Amino acid sequence: MGYFDPQPKIRKEDFFDKEEELERLSRGLRHGRLVVVSGLRRYGKTSLILTCLNEEKYDYVYVDCRLLPPGMISLSFVLKMLRGELERRAWAKRALKRIEEVAVGGVKVRLRGEETLIGVLQELEGKVVVLDEAQELRRSKYRFDKVLAYAYDHLDVKLVVSGSQVGLLHRFLRVDDPEAPLYGRPYVEVRVGRLSEERSKRFLLEGFRQYGVEVSEEEVEEAIRQFDGVIGWLTYFGYSKVIGGEGLQSIVDKASRLALNELEHALKVYGVAEERYREVLRVIALAQPARWAQIKRWVEARMGRIPNNTLASIIKNLVDSGFVEKALEGYVISDPMLRNGIIKFW
Numbered sequence: 001m002g003y004f005d006p007q008p009k010i011r012k013e014d015f016f017d018k019e020e021e022l023e024r025l026s027r028g029l030r031h032g033r034l035v036v037v038s039g040l041r042r043y044g045k046t047s048l049i050l051t052c053l054n055e056e057k058y059d060y061v062y063v064d065c066r067l068l069p070p071g072m073i074s075l076s077f078v079l080k081m082l083r084g085e086l087e088r089r090a091w092a093k094r095a096l097k098r099i100e101e102v103a104v105g106g107v108k109v110r111l112r113g114e115e116t117l118i119g120v121l122q123e124l125e126g127k128v129v130v131l132d133e134a135q136e137l138r139r140s141k142y143r144f145d146k147v148l149a150y151a152y153d154h155l156d157v158k159l160v161v162s163g164s165q166v167g168l169l170h171r172f173l174r175v176d177d178p179e180a181p182l183y184g185r186p187y188v189e190v191r192v193g194r195l196s197e198e199r200s201k202r203f204l205l206e207g208f209r210q211y212g213v214e215v216s217e218e219e220v221e222e223a224i225r226q227f228d229g230v231i232g233w234l235t236y237f238g239y240s241k242v243i244g245g246e247g248l249q250s251i252v253d254k255a256s257r258l259a260l261n262e263l264e265h266a267l268k269v270y271g272v273a274e275e276r277y278r279e280v281l282r283v284i285a286l287a288q289p290a291r292w293a294q295i296k297r298w299v300e301a302r303m304g305r306i307p308n309n310t311l312a313s314i315i316k317n318l319v320d321s322g323f324v325e326k327a328l329e330g331y332v333i334s335d336p337m338l339r340n341g342i343i344k345f346w
Contacts, residue, residue: 042232167320194229
């Protein structure tokens with residue numbers, strides 16, 4: 001497969017240098033019930049999870065919550081996704097039958113809702129259930145954290161919950177909220193971060209060597225600077241270079257537009273407030289790091305007065321969604337390609 005293959009990695013030889021995170025995830029699965037994998041977009045969380053599960057020969061069900069439709073999510077749609085995943089697993093026939101039909105008093109009936117979901121989890125004892133980008137489940141009236149707590153307390157099921165919108169992920173799990181179902185349950189958190197400059201260089205050089213492609217040292221160094229340790233973007237650069245022979249600037253522009261498109265899609269949920277979010281992101285991108293006072297002055301100069309609590313809510317939502325980070329000297333755009341896209345294309 002190689003380091004630059006854009007698909008999530010499933011073999012250790014294709015997964016670059018995250019031994020510490022792999023070991024922590026492995027220990028969490030061996031000794032615990034719940035593992036939370038957190039990190040911003042394109043940090044390699046999915047590859048980390050799938051590599052660990054496949055290398056250690058776990059039977060698992062993987063639900064990609066990014067595939068859920070926009071707006072409110074119904075329990076029936078989640079069950080439909082779960083059924084599609086179970087159909088791909090030869091060992092999952094009994095669990096699949098829980099969704100299709102069961103015998104009640106000699107009569108076959110189709111179960112629905114929570115009863116079905118719990119029934120499926122009961123049939124998955126001894127397995128691992130992965131909810132990738134699980135914060136998306138917050139967009140439902142159904143309390144999925146309640147079912148996770150039930151599985152944690154009563155079933156021999158391992159739970160792996162991941163998310164790139166780290167604040168929203170923790171809002172979904174609410175493990176520190178005394179009123180929440182998962183409160184007080186021990187869990188392991190595996191945090192996935194950026195690569196250092198040294199590791200970024202090794203990743204690129206070894207990746208190009210795998211494909212027999214030569215790239216100048218100057219271009220490699222500039223790519224390291226531009227992509228700032230985000231392994232997903234380094235992979236995108238390597239793949240684009242190997243497959244299409246593109247120049248660095250062309251790749252950076254495409255990556256920036258891709259990141260900006262994802263942001264624009266996410267901002268739609270804020271309706272008439274979207275333009276305020278855009279202005280906050282603009283000033284952070286331009287002034288990075290941007291202090292509170294700078295952000296407030298910028299927004300008010302362009303849109304009129306904004307109450308402090310409103311601005312605080314906007315910034316908190318952007319941080320929780322993973323688009324903005326709080327640094328020592330102010331706020332910064334988390335993704336280097338997103339920052340470039342905001343500056344160049346907005």
